[in-house]
Amino acid sequence: MTELFLIGIGTGNPDHLTLQAIKALNAADLILIPRKGDEKAELAQIRRSICADVLTNTATRIVEFDLPQRDPATPDYVQRVEDWHDAIAAVWAKAIAAAPAPKGRVALLVWGDPSLYDSTLRIASRLRPQPNITVVPGITSLQGLTAAHAIPLNDLAAPFTVTTGRQLRDKGWPPGSDRIAVMLDGETSFQHIAAAGVTIWWGAYVGMPQQCILSGPLTDTAPAIVARRKALREAHGWIMDIYILQREPRLS
Known part of the structure; x- marks a missing residue:
């Protein structure tokens, strides 16, 4: 992996996507969509719908993965979140490695904006080797x-x-x-x-x-x-x- 696009998608309304976000999605070789269990299945479906609405690049692959859960047995909140972020980064790396080549440009659709109370950038910093990261800002809640x-x-x-x-x-x-x-x-x-x-x-x-x-x-x-x-x-x-x-x- 050489480049990771973190794309802010707004608050779930496809109209919130910027032109920059649409261009970045279509430039991606691989788009990762997280699944958060049956109760939050709608969140993955919204991401799927956004891709269906704006993707015109037929070569772009979409891969879904299951997000790990935080371990409630860890008493310290910060450590619990740090461990969780490590686990998510490992799942990202596994999903990327399992996808067929080319995978030079990977995109993640981030709810709201990657800069405001979101951990995507912190998780991305755990990837090895460290990719080039491009942030596409989005409308926040x-x-x-x-x-x-x-x-x-x-x-x-x-x-x-x-x-x-x-x-x-x-x-x-x-x-x-x-x-x-x-x-x-x-x-x-x-x-x-x-x-x-x-x-x-x-x-x-x-x-x-x-x-x-x-x-x-x-x-x-x-x-x-x-x-x-x-x-x-x-x-x-x-x-x-x-x-x-x-x-x-x-x-x-």
Whole structure:
């Protein structure tokens, strides 16, 4: 392998693909599609549909592989993720080696963008020999959320913070800004902060046909989000959601 394309595909809507992404997919000799089990089969199907829609290069091969699971027996979170990334890199290498030549250009379709709370670049750095990596940026869920609610990401002349549900739950509201965007939150961590004076803009599957958004004062909206999120996860077998929180400056 000489070149690895990490292609941001947006939030699942084929219309999110850039012209650069379409050109990169068609320039690839091999496209790898991960499978994440039956419950998340739709995620692989979306990638297949994108390839079917935009691929015109009949020589491009598509190879699917099963993603390994994180080992819950490892108590340390960081070490658990590091071990998982090692395992994924090994699966990538095996899938590439098993594909018929030529395999000079390999592409991976990355949900959102490879640069924002995504581990694809860290996993790619584990490959040996190290390939030349080309990143094709994509629309992020954060952009999809602000577009869905028709709001700017930052308040006038004010900073904002992007963080994770784990950080919000364990460390509380991050210092330095009154507006935060929260990603990778599987536990609705907004329930662990003081809700008074806080507004939330929440969205699930942003940019996709099944998009669902809710907004309003956190005190009133949090129970509705928790219930809706549970119902959506049960209906689809998976969920990707994101939200922005804004607190009144006097609460700083």
